[in-house]
Amino acid sequence: MEYKKQIERLIIDFKTNYLSSVSIDFVIFGFHDGQLKVLLLRWKETDKWCLPGGRVRHNENLEAAAYRSLQERTGLGEIFLQQFHTFGDVMRYTHFSKEETMGKLGLSQDALNDFPGRDVSVGYYALVEFARVTPTPDLFTDECQWWDIDQIPLLLFDHNAMITLALKTLRRQLSYQPIGYNLLPEKFTMPDLQQLYETILGQTLDRRNFQKRILGYDILDRLDERKTGGAHKAPYLYRFNKEKYEKALEDEVLFVG
Amino acid sequence: MEYKKQIERLIIDFKTNYLSSVSIDFVIFGFHDGQLKVLLLRWKETDKWCLPGGRVRHNENLEAAAYRSLQERTGLGEIFLQQFHTFGDVMRYTHFSKEETMGKLGLSQDALNDFPGRDVSVGYYALVEFARVTPTPDLFTDECQWWDIDQIPLLLFDHNAMITLALKTLRRQLSYQPIGYNLLPEKFTMPDLQQLYETILGQTLDRRNFQKRILGYDILDRLDERKTGGAHKAPYLYRFNKEKYEKALEDEVLFVG
DNA sequence: GCAAAAGTGTTTTACTTACACCCATGA
DNA sequence: TCATGGGTGTAAGTAAAACACTTTTGC
Incomplete structure (x- = not known):
């Protein structure tokens, strides 16, 4: 002991x-x-x-x-x-x-x-x-x-x-802030991000509306690569644009300091 | 001293x-x-x-x-x-x-x-x-x-x-919760409530839209009385319906207990 | 070639914003 | 009677929700 x-x-x-x-x-x-x-x-x-x-x-x-x-x-x-x-x-x-x-x-x-x-x-x-x-x-x-x-x-x-x-x-x-940085690998697909959101919210979301909304935040850069190896159509890879991401957080953040 | x-x-x-x-x-x-x-x-x-x-x-x-x-x-x-x-x-x-x-x-x-x-x-x-x-x-x-x-x-x-x-x-x-209880007298008019909101938000609001929104919360009872003594058309008096008010607070309250 | 996932736009609906006219009251 | 504030509804615009077809890929 x-x-x-x-x-x-x-x-x-x-x-x-x-x-x-x-x-x-x-x-x-x-x-x-x-x-x-x-x-x-x-x-x-x-x-x-x-x-x-x-x-x-x-x-x-x-x-x-x-x-x-x-x-x-x-x-x-x-x-x-x-x-x-x-x-x-x-x-x-x-x-x-x-x-x-x-x-x-x-x-x-x-x-x-x-x-x-x-x-x-x-x-x-x-x-x-x-x-x-x-x-x-x-x-x-x-x-x-x-x-x-x-x-x-x-x-x-x-x-x-x-x-x-x-x-x-x-x-x-x-519902009013982006999330995902440090939660997903550096490069990720839109379905990855959507699954993250669905998991947190405990509900399914519409693919098309989800993509529209997220891209609307203007915080992602779409890469020229696609994620290969999956059993189906290869999805695009995205990466957070750190500057824009941080800015989006600040603009709407509830609690500072 | x-x-x-x-x-x-x-x-x-x-x-x-x-x-x-x-x-x-x-x-x-x-x-x-x-x-x-x-x-x-x-x-x-x-x-x-x-x-x-x-x-x-x-x-x-x-x-x-x-x-x-x-x-x-x-x-x-x-x-x-x-x-x-x-x-x-x-x-x-x-x-x-x-x-x-x-x-x-x-x-x-x-x-x-x-x-x-x-x-x-x-x-x-x-x-x-x-x-x-x-x-x-x-x-x-x-x-x-x-x-x-x-x-x-x-x-x-x-x-x-x-x-x-x-x-x-x-x-x-x-923007997502009613306010006013304990801040206004028991009976108050719609313009009273609107002025409260405008003061807090620091901006003017449209009378008709404001009324629609507030009444949409379904937390007010309109009384049969009107507020007399003012220099103009006598406005209706309203009263918070405490039960509904509390419920509305709970439904959307961020912080409990 | 088929099942399963991913890419993409349009229609519909609901909500929000903008706006105008008439009425009551005291000066 | 006039100036001011109060009551009420509708039309326009915008954002959210619903929805369908085509493409790619491994099996």
């Missing part, structure tokens, strides 16, 4: 170097094979799952802390990350009892006392390409796994509500 | 009974006479202005803390309050130097040290009827005043950016 020491050290680290009362929680949506998934962690010595989270260092920007924590959990740096709500109900601890959940770790009383109690948590959602992620548990958890969006179990804290709201916000955002 | 003692006591109160590292800031929009205004506070012994704020008690829900703080600053209980973003840049303290600003208050070194340093701040915006508000400064400020939205000076902290984002969010929200 070497990890006990590590956890106790981490808790002291929290107390010393991080903002108290503030935490970050992540709804990391993974896209793969026409399935929308969420990355969950299993709490040590229990069968209970929760969202990955993080904390903010003194002198660290909130957003920077979010990117840092996310990197730790997924191995990914440049990804689509969006603040969506801040959760501050006292009762969000409903499904989490410090004694019950932490007790099994056999920590010292000091460590238990110093473990963050009631936090206000800033919720971010992220979109990543499933395959690029290396799920990595943190010290409090011993498993990190993708879950199908419609098979999420009852989670610790208020994390079920967080997922629901994150998905709702993401879907809304999709 | 009796207030010095009070402030020192308040700072201790903060340290003891409130979450550290978390604060709340309010962009309180006031509507009056076709003008959109924001409530600002002037920091004691300076000519610098800032947004009203609050802190969260241990065991108090974030939203409850927001309503409580707002009540303290405006005297109003039931009002339209909406979380819009959480600000966590370290640099948001650009225009605030603890030494400079607090120094003039002649506080003890202990109090200065205990005064909250770097916070993550949850931003809420509120809509209130100008005339119903009793602006009340807090202990750190000695003036509480309405400012015209387009005459806001350079504020302390990152508060100018907060106002900008709050207004942007409010305007966006207006």
Whole structure:
């Protein structure tokens, strides 16, 4: 049980170097094979799952802390990350009892006392390409796994509500903002992009209208290549025009800084 | 200088009974006479202005803390309050130097040290009827005043950016959600409501299209009365149908609980 | 050659915007 | 009676939704 020491050290680290009362929680949506998934962690010595989270260092920007924590959990740096709500109900601890959940770790009383109690948590959602992620548990958890969006179990804290709201916000955002950069390979086909949208929205879309709308954003460059090897007619390859893409995001972005 | 003692006591109160590292800031929009205004506070012994704020008690829900703080600053209980973003840049303290600003208050070194340093701040915006508000400064400020939205000076902290984002969010929200409850008297006319919208959006709207759109929401009951006393044709009076209004809010609300 | 996916435009519909006339009221 | 604001409906324009045929490719 070497990890006990590590956890106790981490808790002291929290107390010393991080903002108290503030935490970050992540709804990391993974896209793969026409399935929308969420990355969950299993709490040590229990069968209970929760969202990955993080904390903010003194002198660290909130957003920077979010990117840092996310990197730790997924191995990914440049990804689509969006603040969506801040959760501050006292009762969000409903499904989490410090004694019950932490007790099994056999920590010292000091460590238990110093473990963050009631936090206000800033919720971010992220979109990543499933395959690029290396799920990595943190010290409090011993498993990190993708879950199908419609098979999420009852989670610790208020994390079920967080997922629901994150998905709702993401879907809304999709209606007025482009998405896909860092989520698809550099070169991709229009059907690839459409499948991404359909997966997130949970509904099918008309091919022709979809293409019209996306091309209307004027953020894609069509390449002269086609994707070969498929069993059918070879579709064109597209690439995001980074400048135009960034500009489109700015023009309509809800949350800045 | 009796207030010095009070402030020192308040700072201790903060340290003891409130979450550290978390604060709340309010962009309180006031509507009056076709003008959109924001409530600002002037920091004691300076000519610098800032947004009203609050802190969260241990065991108090974030939203409850927001309503409580707002009540303290405006005297109003039931009002339209909406979380819009959480600000966590370290640099948001650009225009605030603890030494400079607090120094003039002649506080003890202990109090200065205990005064909250770097916070993550949850931003809420509120809509209130100008005339119903009793602006009340807090202990750190000695003036509480309405400012015209387009005459806001350079504020302390990152508060100018907060106002900008709050207004942007409010305007966006207006396009898919009804607004007006608690902002207009119980009975009001269609031109009253239109003026409210025009004030917030900063643009004029077509009378007929506006009426069509609003009535299309199906949240108003037209009364048999008309508003008399005006210099012209007596307009009909309307009343919000609270049930339908709440339902309309829920159906499209971005942020819940 | 056939099944399955991809490329491409037009029609229809719904929604949004623009616009005009008559009526009531107080000065 | 006149100036001003309020009540009401329709036509035009624009954006979204529905829809069909042809081409390519591997089997």
